[in-house]
Structures are given as structure tokens and as C-alpha cells.
Amino acid sequence: MKKIYETTLTNHQGTRGQVDADNGFSVLLSPVLEADKHHTNPEQLIGSAWATCLNATIISILKAKNLNSKSKVDVTVKLFFDEKTRYHFTLDAVASIENMDLSEAEKIVQTAHRFCPVSKLIHDNKGVTISVTPYLI
Template sequence: MASRSPPAHPLNNQSGFNPEEMIALAWSTCFKATLDTILKEKGLNHLSYVDVTVDLHKEPEMPGYYFAVKGQAAIDNMSLDAANALVQEAHARCPVSKLIGAARSVSLKAVPYKLS
């Protein structure tokens, strides 16, 4: 997907997409598709959701910035332990997870399924 909107600058409120939004969109979309594929392969008819937040932080001891990327995934009608096993399996298979998963500022956890 290519964006024709000018990117937003991280230090002001200009319009456009910012890198945080693009990273969150890429990981949440890919991870959700991977998780749903695993559920289907296992014959499990469960709803799931994935939530990803990305925040820009200033490096504390050097020039520059870094992204703190936090992912949460939930599967309905499943224990947290069973959901966590599937979330970790999806994390190992998701192409975007493979790209960002080793970064020290990336976290992922299974959470209880709640309807909003």
C-alpha cells in the first residue's frame, strides 16, 4: 500500500500518516491474519482481536528516538494459557513479527477477550 499523504512530522501536529501508525497497521493486520489462519488450521471457530500501540520515545542516553511497540491479542472462549500458546505460535509465523520481534522495545501478550 502506498500513501500519497505527506508524512506527519514527529515533533508537531502536521496532518498525514506517521510512522507509528504505519507500524501499528502493518503488525496488527499481519498478526491478526496469521492468528486467524492458525485458528482455522486447528479447526477452532473462535473470534479474536489484536491491538497494537506504537509510541515514539526519545533515547534516554544518546541522540535520537525509538519506537515502543506493544501488541495484545485475545481469543474468545479460550483460557489465557491456551490463547497465549496460539499467540506465541502466530508471533513465530507472522512475517512482520519476524521483522520486529527481536527488538528490545517490542512486547506481545495474550489478554482476556472482552467485547467493547
């Protein structure tokens, strides 16, 4: 396997600090209930990573099929707390493809889910779901 990219992200203060990438990019962080338009949290970051990766993979499949349909992926992240198991979250993705019947869109989305690198990391977790709906703007 040939490595095509590497980056290192560093965090020193948990959710009350920032994450710094080795290229100079920084993201300010806040605890989950304090996130605002200037601060993010791990839940938003994992949701962003999966939504972006999955949709980029869908777009590449559409392009390979010479289709110009738009696509969209929404990822809802829910954080839970349990006294015994502590914190955990679920990820629910909803994908849609413009001008495509649901059965064909489902095939493309499931193929994308098999190839998306973030999906490969999370797909075996019980708190991860993916569904397909009609495309709405």
C-alpha cells in the first residue's frame, strides 16, 4: 500500500483548547454543550469527516458513471451518557442523490460506504446507521 498523505494534529487541553495541524491550521474547541460558531467539538468533527468523505465518494462514483446529479449527506451525531459505560455517541447518515430513484441511489450509497475511508473506520460499530432518502434542496 502506498501512503499518499499524512498529517499530525495536536491537542494539549482537551475540549477547552484547540487542535493544531502540522500545516498551521487550528480549530478552537469547546465542551459539547458550549460549542458555537467559533468553537467546535469532537462530535461535530467526526460528523463532518464522515459526511464529507461519504459524499465525496458518492460524487466520485457518479462521475465514473458520467452522471451529473447532485448529492447530499447529512450526519446526525448524538452524544449519550451512562453511569456504567460513560460517554458514547451514535452516527446516523442520510444520503440523497438528485434525479435518481431510491433503489439506484441505495446501490450507489452502499458502494460509497464500502469505499469511503471514514466509513471503513466506523462501519462495524453498532451506533452507526446509513439510509437513503429522496433528494431535496
